[in-house]
Amino acid sequence: MSFELETASDRAGLRRVAIDPVSRVEGHGKVTLLIDDAGEVQEARLHIVEFRGFEVFIQGRPYWEVPVMVQRLCGICPVSHHLAASKALDRVLGVHRLTPSAEKLRRLMHYGQILQSHALHFFYLASPDLLFGFGSELGRRNIVGVAAAEPEVARRGIGLRRFGQQVIEATAGKRIHGTGAVPGGVNRHLAEADRRRLAAESATIVAWARDAVQLVRRLHEADPALYDAFGCEPSALMSLVRPGDGALELYDGVLRLRDADGRIELDGVGDQDYRRIISEEVKPWSYMKFPYMTHLGPERGWYKVGPLARVQNCERIPTPLAEAERRVFRDYAGGAIQHAPLAYHWTRMIEMLHAAELIDELLGDPDLTAGERMADGERGHDGVGIIEAPRGTLIHHYTVDDDDLVEWCNLIVSTTHNNQAMNAAVRRVARQHLSGHPIDEGLLNHVEVAIRAFDPCLSCATHALGRMPLMIECLGADGRVLRTLERGA
Amino acid sequence: MTETAHFLLDGVAVPFAEGQTILEAARAAGRYIPHLCWHPDFPPHGSCKLCIVAVGGRHLSACATPATDGATVASDTPEINAERRALLQMLFVEGNHFCPSCEKSGLCQLQALASELGMTTPRFNHFYPDRPVDASHPEVLLDFNRCIYCELCVRASRDQDGKSVFALTNRGIHKHLVVNAESGRLADTDFAADDVAAGICPVGVILKKRVGFAVPIGSRTYDERPISAVSMDREEP
Numbered sequence: 001m002s003f004e005l006e007t008a009s010d011r012a013g014l015r016r017v018a019i020d021p022v023s024r025v026e027g028h029g030k031v032t033l034l035i036d037d038a039g040e041v042q043e044a045r046l047h048i049v050e051f052r053g054f055e056v057f058i059q060g061r062p063y064w065e066v067p068v069m070v071q072r073l074c075g076i077c078p079v080s081h082h083l084a085a086s087k088a089l090d091r092v093l094g095v096h097r098l099t100p101s102a103e104k105l106r107r108l109m110h111y112g113q114i115l116q117s118h119a120l121h122f123f124y125l126a127s128p129d130l131l132f133g134f135g136s137e138l139g140r141r142n143i144v145g146v147a148a149a150e151p152e153v154a155r156r157g158i159g160l161r162r163f164g165q166q167v168i169e170a171t172a173g174k175r176i177h178g179t180g181a182v183p184g185g186v187n188r189h190l191a192e193a194d195r196r197r198l199a200a201e202s203a204t205i206v207a208w209a210r211d212a213v214q215l216v217r218r219l220h221e222a223d224p225a226l227y228d229a230f231g232c233e234p235s236a237l238m239s240l241v242r243p244g245d246g247a248l249e250l251y252d253g254v255l256r257l258r259d260a261d262g263r264i265e266l267d268g269v270g271d272q273d274y275r276r277i278i279s280e281e282v283k284p285w286s287y288m289k290f291p292y293m294t295h296l297g298p299e300r301g302w303y304k305v306g307p308l309a310r311v312q313n314c315e316r317i318p319t320p321l322a323e324a325e326r327r328v329f330r331d332y333a334g335g336a337i338q339h340a341p342l343a344y345h346w347t348r349m350i351e352m353l354h355a356a357e358l359i360d361e362l363l364g365d366p367d368l369t370a371g372e373r374m375a376d377g378e379r380g381h382d383g384v385g386i387i388e389a390p391r392g393t394l395i396h397h398y399t400v401d402d403d404d405l406v407e408w409c410n411l412i413v414s415t416t417h418n419n420q421a422m423n424a425a426v427r428r429v430a431r432q433h434l435s436g437h438p439i440d441e442g443l444l445n446h447v448e449v450a451i452r453a454f455d456p457c458l459s460c461a462t463h464a465l466g467r468m469p470l471m472i473e474c475l476g477a478d479g480r481v482l483r484t485l486e487r488g489a
Numbered sequence: 490m491t492e493t494a495h496f497l498l499d500g501v502a503v504p505f506a507e508g509q510t511i512l513e514a515a516r517a518a519g520r521y522i523p524h525l526c527w528h529p530d531f532p533p534h535g536s537c538k539l540c541i542v543a544v545g546g547r548h549l550s551a552c553a554t555p556a557t558d559g560a561t562v563a564s565d566t567p568e569i570n571a572e573r574r575a576l577l578q579m580l581f582v583e584g585n586h587f588c589p590s591c592e593k594s595g596l597c598q599l600q601a602l603a604s605e606l607g608m609t610t611p612r613f614n615h616f617y618p619d620r621p622v623d624a625s626h627p628e629v630l631l632d633f634n635r636c637i638y639c640e641l642c643v644r645a646s647r648d649q650d651g652k653s654v655f656a657l658t659n660r661g662i663h664k665h666l667v668v669n670a671e672s673g674r675l676a677d678t679d680f681a682a683d684d685v686a687a688g689i690c691p692v693g694v695i696l697k698k699r700v701g702f703a704v705p706i707g708s709r710t711y712d713e714r715p716i717s718a719v720s721m722d723r724e725e726p
Contacts, residue, residue, distance in 0.1 A: 060622065403625060
C-alpha cells in the first residue's frame with residue numbers, strides 16, 4: 001500500500017533533498033524529499049535507517065534475563081521496556097496479579113519514567129522551536145539558548161527531569177538501566193530515606209508541571225492558526241484505558257481504538273489479544289514496520305499513539321489537576337478530536353502533570369516500603385505485556401520453552417505505531433511549507449518540528465543533545481550537486 | 490626465639506610456613522594477590538596467570554611458586570598490573586561477556602578483578618564465539634559464553650563430587666568447556682544443583698535457574714566491597 005506523496009509517480013529528473021540525520025529526536029532517522037523543477041514536493045519519506053535486531057538476539061536466552069537485556073533498546077525510556085518485558089513474563093509465570101507492593105513500586109517507577117521523559121522531550125528537544133520559532137537563528141535553537149533566554153523555564157525543565165530520574169533510581173537502583181522489576185514482582189522496596197526525600201519535593205514538582213501545561217497552552221492560544229494546522233492529518237487514536245470506566249491508564253489496561261471523528265471503534269481488547277486487531281506491514285525503504293488495524297487494512301487502518309491519543313481516548317484523567325487541564329484542552333477545540341501534531345506537546349505536559357500527581361499521591365503509601373514483593377502462578381509458555389510508554393503503546397510478546405529459554409519475541413515499540421502518522425505529517429508540512437519555496441535550513445527544520453512533535457525514539461538510543469551534524473545536498477536531474485548546505489557536529 | 494622464614498612482598502615482610510606458596514602465604518598475612526583459577530580447596534592450577542608476580546626479576550605464578558626465605562617479590566606494581574589487565578582483556582574478548590545484562594554482575598570475579606585493576610576497555614578485537622547455552626537441566630543453566638577455562642568446575646566435579654561432569658576439550662584457541670555426556674547435555678548427567686561444582690564458577694557459566702536478578706544490582710558482594718577485601722574472607726562471592 002502506498003500513500004499520496006509516499007512514492008513519486010515518475011522519480012526520474014526529480015531533485016533529492018535529504019535531512020540526515022533528523023536532529024533533536026532520540027535515535028537516527030532521515031527524511032528525503034523529491035522535488036520537481038517547479039519546486040513542488042513529489043515524494044516525502046521519513047526513513048528509519050538503523051537496524052536493531054533485539055527480537056532475534058534474545059532468542060535462546062533465559063527468560064529472567066530479558067527485562068534487563070531488552071531495556072538496552074533505549075537510554076531515554078529503558079523503564080518502559082523493562083516493565084513491558086516484566087509484565088509479559090509475569091504472564092509466562094502465570095502471575096495474573098502482582099502483590100500490592102510490587103504493583104505500586106512498578107507504577108511509581110513508570111510514573112517517574114513518564115515524568116522524566118516528557119520533561120526531557122519538551123524542555124530539551126522541542127521547546128527551542130516553540131519558544132524561538134521554527135526558522136529562528138540556528139545557533140540559539142537548543143537547550144542552552146532556552147537557558148539564556150528563559151532561565152527559569154530551563155531550570156524547572158531540568159528539575160522536573162531530575163526528579164523523575166531520582167524516582168527511577170530509588171525504585172530501579174539506577175537512573176538508567178536499573179533492575180527493579182523481575183518476572184513475578186520486584187526485587188526491592190523503596191527505602192524510607194528515599195521516600196522521605198522524594199515526598200519533600202513532590203508538591204513542588206506538581207506545581208512546576210502545572211506551570212508547564214500553562215506554558216504550552218499559552219503558545220497554542222497565541223498562534224492557533226499555526227498550532228492547529230501545522231502537519232495536521234486526521235487518523236484513529238489507540239491507547240490503553242482503564243477497564244470499566246475508560247480512565248487514562250498508563251501501566252495496565254485494555255486497548256481502545258477511537259476513529260478520527262471520536263467514535264469508539266474497538267474497546268476492551270485485552271493485552272493478550274493484541275494480535276487479533278493489529279497487523280504490521282513492511283516497506284523496503286525503512287527498517288521500521290508500519291502497523292495498522294487489521295479490520296481496516298493498511299490504507300485506512302493506521303492510527304496515532306502517545307499523549308495526543310491517550311488524553312483524547314480516555315473518558316477522564318483520574319487525578320484532579322490533570323483532569324482539569326484535559327477539560328481545558330478538550331474545550332479548546334469545542335470537544336472535537338484534535339489531530340495537530342503540535343497538540344502532542346500540550347497533551348504531553350498534561351500527562352506529565354498527571355504523573356507528578358500520581359507520584360505525589362503514591363509516596364504516602366506504606367506498601368512501597370514493606371510487604372510481599374513476589375507472586376507465583378502456574379507456569380505457561382506465552383505472555384504479552386503492554387504498557388503506555390512515554391511515546392505511546394509499547395507491546396512486548398514472548399514465548400518461552402520448557403527449558404526456560406526464549407523461543408520467539410515480537411516487539412511493537414511506541415514509535416512504530418506512529419510511523420505512518422509521522423510520514424503523513426512530514427508530507428503535510430512539505431506541502432504546506434516547502435512546496436514552491438527555495439529550501440533553506442529554517443524550512444527544513446519545519447519538517448523536523450513535525451517529526452519531533454511525536455517525540456519519536458528512532459533507535460531507542462541516546463545521543464548528544466544540541467547541534468547534530470547535518471548536510472543537505474541539492475542534486476540536479478543529472479546527479480550533479482547544485483547546492484550544499486552544511487552544519488557541523 | 491627463632492626467626493620466622495619470610496619473603497618481601499612489595500617491600501613488606503610476609504612470613505610463611507614450609508610448603509606454602511607465595512599466594513597462600515600472602516593471603517594468610519592479609520595480602521591480596523589477584524587470581525581467578527586458584528581456590529583454597531584445590532591444588533594450584535596455574536592457568537589464568539592473573540597471580541603473576543616478579544621474583545628476582547622472573548615472572549612466575551604466585552599460586553604455584555613455593556615461598557622461599559629472603560625472596561623479593563613484586564606484585565602490586567604498575568608493570569605487573571598492566572600485564573594483568575592485558576590478560577583480563579584477552580579473557581573478555583575470547584568469550585561473550587556482556588556485563589550490562591549478565592545476571593552474575595556484581596558476583597563475578599572476572600568483572601570484579603577488571604574493576605579493581607582499572608580495566609576500562611577490552612581493547613582487543615572481540616572474537617564473538619557462537620556458544621549456545623545448555624538449559625536442559627531443570628535446576629541449572631550453563632552459559633558457555635562466559636567460560637574462562639579455570640577448570641574449577643572440572644576439578645570440583647571430579648575431585649569433590651566424584652562425578653566428572655565437566656571437561657575441557659580441544660587445545661589452544663579451540664579449547665572449550667564440554668559436558669561429559671554422549672548427548673553433551675547437562676540433563677543427561679548425574680549433576681545436581683547442590684554439587685560443589687554447581688557453586689564454584691567464578692564467572693557466569695554455571696547458574697541456578699530462575700534466580701536472575703532477585704538480588705538487586707548495586708547491593709551484591711562486589712558492588713559493596715572490592716574483590717581484594719572479599720577474597721580475604723572467602724573465595725566465593
